[in-house]
Amino acid sequence: MAVDGYRADSWRDRGTRVALVDNHSFLRVGLAALLAEFDDLEVVASVGSVEELDVHPGVPPDVVVTELNFAGGITGPKAVRYLCQQGYRVLLVTAETDAERLRLGLEAGASGYLGKSGDGSLLRSCIKAAAAGDRLRSDLVVKRLSARAPSASPMLSAALVETVRLVARGMDNAAIARSRGVSVGTVKKQIQEVRRLYQRQGLDVSSRIALLDAARGLFPDEV
Template identity: 30%
Template sequence: MSVRVVVADDQELVRAGFSMILDAQPDIEVVAEAGDGEQAVAAVRAHGPDLLLLDIRMPVMDGIEAARIVCAESGCRVLMLTTFDLDDYVYDALRAGASGFLLKDVRRDDLIHAVRVVAAGESLLAPSVTTKLIAEFTARTVARPAVPPTERLGVLTAREQETLRMIARGLSNAEIAQAMVVSEHTVKTHVSNVLTKLGLRDRVQAVIAAYEGGLIVPGAG
């Protein structure tokens, strides 16, 4: 089954280039293109794609608002495009529900890999950058009152909280399994339970929940 994608970027050459690369893959189908945020939302509503490749900076409606609407209305996953790896907008994109982001000068193979990974339900952020990115994200939102762990995370078992803590520190399922001395299958079950109980879309959102819920302190090891 093909991954159905909508490509949204206000630069026609960039949009056409990404579409051509993705559509050439046997397991990826570009079902629509959009030149602004409003068109991106309309395309998702019309075509029901699996993934929206969306530029953060868009005319008419910016990418953040478009991502927020798409994530609220559908199960379509959002992969954001940005010019800078720590663009201020990245933090807003993650809060809006995006599953990760790519630099616009991404290599062809990395673009294809990213689409497949995010469409499969994983987050794009590599473990090596997850903690740094989310710590900076939370540091920028310190004015927002924190939710005590017992209120937000109290629905999780001790094992699930420990799993969430390790996710927030950037550990892979294999590394979590080794640390907890359990099978990867068990870890996958814990991760699934964490996402379901907290109503989260993916691991990126889980990391944010861990910081916001007080399970992990920004800057802590």
């Protein structure tokens, strides 16, 4: 696992390649430790700035996990836009709660954002979703952004991403509840919310079969 820079021996298919970009090294080490639990993720870079990522040769990441705001160099929406121009998917793991700044980050091209209180499983789900080209966001400020114009595809919260991923595996509500450590009632409410979001985009997933088809479209690797 990389601590700083790229791994020299990482040019091999170990699933989704991830770069961590944050000027706080202890945060990068913590994120890397969380991601080390998953065999389908490979941390190929851990650097303190966008500029450092830009000059490091080696294995290019599929997804860049970064903060929206950090000290020094290119930062904020400008950094997101630059990373996206380099062909990377960008996932914001941030303590930022200002809806306008988050909106600007998304408009700059970020795949989505996750609050720093998220656990390893949610982080993995968000990274895999970002790598697949999906958009997602944390539950933290969903209501603040919901008044904005809807996107072309449903934007799922981190919690909904995890539930939909388990639906894609063919799990029923009880199995999903056990896997996530929540009640069946919570799972039902989340699935209702997923259906509502799809309905807003003009797609009817009211039946379980239609929901399963939509879920497997988002997460084909889970089939």
